[in-house]
Amino acid sequence: MDYPKGVKVIKNKDYRYDNRGMILEEDLNLTNQYYINNKIAYIYKRPTPIQVTKTEYRNNKKIIKEAFFKESSTTDYNGLYKGIYIDFEAKETKSKTSFPLGNIHDHQIKHLTNVLDNGGLAFFIIRFTSLNKTFLLTAKDFIEYFKDSKRKSIPLTYFVEKAHLIKESYNIRLDYIKIVDTLLGGTNE
Amino acid sequence: MDYPKGVKVIKNKDYRYDNRGMILEEDLNLTNQYYINNKIAYIYKRPTPIQVTKTEYRNNKKIIKEAFFKESSTTDYNGLYKGIYIDFEAKETKSKTSFPLGNIHDHQIKHLTNVLDNGGLAFFIIRFTSLNKTFLLTAKDFIEYFKDSKRKSIPLTYFVEKAHLIKESYNIRLDYIKIVDTLLGGTNE
Numbered sequence: 001m002d003y004p005k006g007v008k009v010i011k012n013k014d015y016r017y018d019n020r021g022m023i024l025e026e027d028l029n030l031t032n033q034y035y036i037n038n039k040i041a042y043i044y045k046r047p048t049p050i051q052v053t054k055t056e057y058r059n060n061k062k063i064i065k066e067a068f069f070k071e072s073s074t075t076d077y078n079g080l081y082k083g084i085y086i087d088f089e090a091k092e093t094k095s096k097t098s099f100p101l102g103n104i105h106d107h108q109i110k111h112l113t114n115v116l117d118n119g120g121l122a123f124f125i126i127r128f129t130s131l132n133k134t135f136l137l138t139a140k141d142f143i144e145y146f147k148d149s150k151r152k153s154i155p156l157t158y159f160v161e162k163a164h165l166i167k168e169s170y171n172i173r174l175d176y177i178k179i180v181d182t183l184l185g186g187t188n189e
Numbered sequence: 190m191d192y193p194k195g196v197k198v199i200k201n202k203d204y205r206y207d208n209r210g211m212i213l214e215e216d217l218n219l220t221n222q223y224y225i226n227n228k229i230a231y232i233y234k235r236p237t238p239i240q241v242t243k244t245e246y247r248n249n250k251k252i253i254k255e256a257f258f259k260e261s262s263t264t265d266y267n268g269l270y271k272g273i274y275i276d277f278e279a280k281e282t283k284s285k286t287s288f289p290l291g292n293i294h295d296h297q298i299k300h301l302t303n304v305l306d307n308g309g310l311a312f313f314i315i316r317f318t319s320l321n322k323t324f325l326l327t328a329k330d331f332i333e334y335f336k337d338s339k340r341k342s343i344p345l346t347y348f349v350e351k352a353h354l355i356k357e358s359y360n361i362r363l364d365y366i367k368i369v370d371t372l373l374g375g376t377n378e
Contacts, residue, residue, distance in 0.1 A: 039306055039307070042307040043368075044263075047238045049236045050236070052239075063255065064256035066253065067241075068250075068253065079274070079307075081307065083309055085268070085269035085273065114225065115231060117231060118228070118268075118270065119272030119273070181346065
């Protein structure tokens with residue numbers, strides 16, 4: 001195929017590598033599949049929201065000829081555990097000292113606030129790739145920092161103090177439901 | 190703009206009118222907004238899943254040049270009520286006597302089974318437009334019929350017997366949470 005000069009064409013196969021949080025995403029997908037197979041929980045990834053601007057029909061099938069990736073208004077994952085609604089965002093950072101808040105959007109915070117207001121469990125799973133450490137930080141603690149501070153990032157020390165370290169293993173890559181259990185035990189009984 | 194002969198171009202504004210369940214969808218969106226505003230529940234529509242097959246960069250922004258609408262592997266709506274995970278599919282039919290099963294897919298049934306297996310609440314909201322009646326039928330009752338029968342549709346009599354009629358009013362278009370309350374009261378206490 002010929003493309004105009006200077007136009008970079010990316011086929012679908014490469015598309016996912018272009019996303020942030022790729023390795024963490026794979027770990028979470030494997031973990032969630034393990035939870036589904038063993039009837040532990042049912043948590044799944046949301047599709048990337050897309051704004052369709054032009055469609056046409058080809059052989060009676062509607063195809064999209066132009067569309068844009070939208071800023072997500074929700075989070076990456078949701079689902080349920082023992083009937084309880086679960087919602088979380090997963091992010092990686094290469095920083096060794098803090099998690100940058102730049103790619104967390106206000107409407108994601110609004111979404112998480114709605115989840116908390118209605119009794120659901122919401123959190124962030126954040127991996128410091130250089131440290132090889134993955135934390136679960138509750139949305140409550142995240143939002144507290146996000147709202148009250150003028151800082152552009154959450155320091156690692158906040159994670160060490162407030163968050164829960166997720167154990168990594170071969171069978172269950174990131175067994176975050178164990179931490180969810182602790183959280184539910186502490187808040188729901 | 191010039192398009193090849195025989196190519197029908199639809200701009201985004203018209204796109205939603207091309208979908209089934211348009212009026213029901215609008216009623217549900219208004220209802221869900223009412224629930225959010227009054228902190229009753231947080232239930233929202235999922236984005237339509239799209240398979241991206243070709244992207245390019247224009248002014249450093251990635252745009253989609255070809256994509257396809259995918260068959261949904263989940264349902265239209267999910268969210269939570271009093272902490273409990275809620276999931277449902279909404280459909281309209283013009284038939285006066287039965288609901289056709291043709292546009293319910295096996296992986297949607299699989300999705301709803303996963304929700305039920307993990308203690309969530311799942312159902313269908315089905316409107317018989319010619320009768321001006323909207324029913325809530327639990328996923329359990331729906332799946333029972335879907336699996337055990339060779340029929341291509343669910344007769345209205347099944348809805349009258351098993352489903353719950355949803356009251357329509359001006360303030361809360363379709364107050365389905367009232368029925369959810371009954372369902373939770375009956376199964377969770």
